[in-house]
Amino acid sequence: MTKLFSVGFWEAIARLILRNRIGIILVVAVATYLFGLQWDKMRFTYTEANLLPDNHEVNLEYNSFLETFGEEGNLIVLGVKDSSLFSVENLNAWNKLSTSFKSNVEVETVVSIYDLQKLVKNNQKKQFDLEPFIKDSISSIDELEKLKGELFEQYPFYDNFLFNKETKTIRSAIYLEKSIINTPARKDFIIDVLIPKIEAFEDAYNLDVRVSGMPYIRTLNSQNIIDEISLFIGAALLVTSLIFFFFFRSFRATFISMIVVLIGVMWTFGIIGLLEYEITVLTALIPPLIIVIGIPNCIFLINKYQHEVNKHGNKAKSLQRVITKIGNATLMTNVTTASGFATFIITESKLLKEFGTVASLSIIGIFLLCLLIIPIIYSYMPMPKDKHLEHLNKRWINTFVDWMEGMVRHRKITIYVTALILLIASIIGIYQIKISGSLIEDMPKKAAFFEDIRFFEEEFNGIMPLEIMVNTNLKKGVMKLSTLKKMDELEELIIETPELSKPISVVSLVKYSKQAYYNGNLKYYQLPTSQENNFILSYAKNSSSDVDLLKNFVDSTGQYARITTFMKDSGIDKMERIEDNLTTKINKVFPKDKYEVIVTGKAYLFQKGTKYLVNNLILSLSLAIFLISVFMAYMFRSFRMIIVSLIPNLLPLLITAGLMGYLGVPIKPSTILVFSIAFGISVDDTIHFLAKYRQELQANHWRIKKSVYAALRETGISMFYTSIVLFFGFSVFIISNFGGTVALGALVSGTLLFAMLANLLLLPSLLLSLERSIANKEVLKEPHFRIIPDEEDKNGDK
Incomplete structure (x- = not known):
């Protein structure tokens, strides 16, 4: 039978390769050069892995939130838990460090102890004025003690945001410009500005500064990915070359194989650049994978060549048989391997699609390189010596x-x-298998920033943002007392949930306004009654700072409100329990005919993405089994x-x-x-x-x-x-x-x-x-x- 992959076909391929050796080497060299030109298009990811399809409901809700309130993952927090911070010199230095970041164009605003202001009732103008806790700097112990008393005892509005009154941990919040969050400018600021300033402060004052927040975590995590690419490639080359040499006891065969797989790695980077994909935690694995998968191809081809030489001693015949009699086998094994990776393309997850595409193309590429380069190189080299053939016995x-x-x-x-x-x-x-929806579980456990994540979880109940957006369907509907009470009822559930931090919303601001209206009396830190509401809101509206106070909690129309809380790193089971509790409460408190409420945020998005991938795992694996079964049916x-x-x-x-x-x-x-x-x-x-x-x-x-x-x-x-x-x-x-x-x-x-x-x-x-x-x-x-x-x-x- 004359088939496409018949013996005659492979004999023709063998003649083509061996008669056009120089031309093929030139083609490989040019292709490698062209792939190399694509390297400058490679870029490292500056965003979290989005595991959901773009048109998924959860993604659409998250994008709707971003359109209303902008990027939510723009917060970096600095924290210190050390009693020696509460000295005049150290606290002034801490405030100076925090304030120094305001001059950077990448920073939108900084909120620290120095920036805290208290609402003060102005009876004459019928408005609230803002009065700083620290007017210039702290000059005495008495001022410091007064400040501590006011912050920790009188103003719960700031508790669990800029300090923990129980442990006396202090932190500062740096909000980056939302436009630079997913750009290289974020990395430049964190690596070149933030970290050096913090290290200089630690050295000068012997204080341990903890740093966290999604921009910071993402930057250092991405840097770890970049650093590990070269580590993996070097380790894969070392391990496979040592094993290869142990089997073949030939420097020549080992060197040839290493050259082939290195060219394969260059092609892989070229494919990533050509397709303009980002280098993520998954695509970073492909170059060393190509080394690991390419070496067995080299083993099959070189082992066959040496078997033939050992049998009849004819180099030309041996090279021809390498191609004609191993070509089909290596083709089919590489196709089946590529198929296993290619099944990720159907997942509708951008992250896995890109991984599957680059990996499957790279595997076919390394097959072609092995089939072309190894016979051609050996055709120019002398016959293997007896010592090179000893491994056969x-x-x-x-x-x-x-x-x-x-x-x-x-x-x-x-x-x-x-x-x-x-x-x-x-x-x-x-x-007994469990599903993990943790956003940080795969991050380096020994890294300093991972320890800092645990620190902020312990002190402030987490740094993974979880957002709730309330649509009142009415202009200025957020400031209605009935809406505020409903939000407050939902916040009570959040406060009772141990995995969630104290929520931040317009509700806290209104409570703080009532406290200010009653001259800072702590017992009035609560929502106003319907009679009080009109007076207090009139003071708030007259305040020149009204827009500034509300802008992060309410949209410009007053129709949408956000409740921001932060989550501890939790498994998918806990996250689903929290979601169920929140959803039950939302459905009970907010009538669906009047309100639209969505739960979203980075942590929520990742958890849903993990669940989506698990559901697609069976489909992906089933497709791999089906494709390989088709190959088997076609062959046998x-x-x-x-x-x-x-x-x-x-x-x-x-x-x-x-x-x-x-x-x-x-x-x-x-x-x-x-x-x-x-x-x-x-x-x-x-x-x-x-x-x-x-x-x-x-x-x-x-x-x-x-x-x-x-x-x-x-x-x-x-x-x-x-x-x-x-x-x-x-x-x-x-x-x-x-x-x-x-x-x-x-x-x-x-x-x-x-x-x-x-x-x-x-x-x-x-x-x-x-x-x-x-x-x-x-x-x-x-x-x-x-x-x-x-x-x-x-x-x-x-």
């Missing part, structure tokens, strides 16, 4: 193969029982073989999921990737084994046992080599500072190790046990194309 690897064959031959029951026990234990473990034209081939690849996924349950590793955006990635890679071994098995069946006149053992011996070594490279290659991600990246590396490594054992032990055992139903000419018909040509002789598989 290692005793330890033969011992390993003997062990595998012995297990399959004599211990099939043991293999089945072990697989069954693992399956049952895994299913039990799966029911046997439904029974599809089932047999899927079993040893699905079992490792179940084992990994079970381990996640037992070890407490939650389902989250980073660990969701594990299953599709691992399945797409692990099925490669199945393809190699079954292709060789089908060939052996024909060569051995359908004698099943002989064919299984022959296939096991032929493919076992290469499967072992590549699995070890993949295991240690993915293990480099364990050195990451990001918990999600560590989990991804460990879980994929473990899954691939389980998959190797399943393909070397369980798969051949199944073939032997089901020989009557699957190993016959009707079931294993002539394939649509041959992965390994029939004329392949026994010593040249890989």
Whole structure:
């Protein structure tokens, strides 16, 4: 049969490559140069990962909030918990530090102890005046003590915002210009201005300043991602080159492989730039992934070349056979691997779409580079020496193969029982898996900014903004006393919720206005009665500071109000409980025919995004299984073989999921990737084994046992080599500072190790046990194309 991927096709490809070596090298060089030109289009992400589709209801509500009140994640907080701060010199220095940021164009406003003003009733003008707590600077201990007494005892409006009266922790709030929040200017201000000033202050006054807030966290988190790219690439190159050299004992082969995968990395960066994607925590993983996935391609091709040279000593013939007899195998294994990554494209999540697109294109790119560069380079090099071929007859690897064959031959029951026990234990473990909606769980736990997050959680109940927007559907409807009372009732629930901070809204301001109306008497810090409301509002309206007081809490029309609270880092279960409680209260307090109330904010958005991805995990993995089943059907034209081939690849996924349950590793955006990635890679071994098995069946006149053992011996070594490279290659991600990246590396490594054992032990055992139903000419018909040509002789598989 003349098929697109027939032997004749690959022979033509081999002639094309070997007869046009210089032209192909020039094409690769030009392509690499052109990809290099795209690098300047790469940009690092300055926003949080939005896991939801753009048209998702939660996204639309969040965008509606931003249109009304602007960017909500523009707050940076500085905090100090130290009794020595309350000295005249230190507190003045603290105020001077906070005030110094006002001169920066990136800063919208700064609110510190120095900036605090108290509302004072002006009976003569029938208005409220603003009087600063600190008129110039603190000059004596008496002034300091008076200030502490007023702040901590008389003015609850500022409590839990700029200070914690219980622990005496003080903080300052820096609001950045909303226009620079998602631009490089944010990073420049934080790295070049904010951090140096704080460090200088700490050195001068021996005070530990804590810093947090979404802009600060996002900046340092992004910087960690950038720093880890080069770390991962270096670690992946080191680990894979050492393993490669251990297997081949050849500096030449190792060097060639490293050159190939480095060009692949350059192409990956070029693809990111060409598509104008941002470098995120996920796309940053692709360059080292290409190294890890590219090295097995090099192993297959170089191992085959050395086998051929060892057999007949003809270099030209050996190079031709490398292409004709390994081309299909490497093509199909790379296509299946790329398919595992490509399934993320259907998730409708921009983050995963970009990851899946770049990864799948890069995998096809590294396949082309390996197929083109390795035979061409070897064509210009002298024949391998005897020492380069010694690895083909290692005793330890033969011992390993003997062990595998012995297990399959004599211990099939043991293999089945072990697989069954693992399956049952895994299913039990799966029911213990939890879903994490934490925005900071994957951040570096040892980083100073992570410790600061915990500090502000403890002192001020969190820094993750949660917003509630109230639409009264009436112009100036927010200031109606009935609306204020409804908002106050909702705020009482927020105050009672331990995971949420004290809310900030116009309600607090109105309460403070009543306190001011009664000359600062603390017992009047409450909402006014209907009779008092008119008098107090008339004072507030006459105040020249009215607009400034309301602008962050009420929109310009007076129709919309916001209630801002901050959340502790909580799992998805707690977040859903909080959401249910808030929704129940909102539905009870705010009639739907008069009010529209939405819950939104960064933390809420991320939690919903995580839930969305989990729901799409099954779809993504199902698509990967379907696509790979189609490949199997096209290659073997046997439904029974599809089932047999899927079993040893699905079992490792179940084992990994079970381990996640037992070890407490939650389902989250980073660990969701594990299953599709691992399945797409692990099925490669199945393809190699079954292709060789089908060939052996024909060569051995359908004698099943002989064919299984022959296939096991032929493919076992290469499967072992590549699995070890993949295991240690993915293990480099364990050195990451990001918990999600560590989990991804460990879980994929473990899954691939389980998959190797399943393909070397369980798969051949199944073939032997089901020989009557699957190993016959009707079931294993002539394939649509041959992965390994029939004329392949026994010593040249890989």
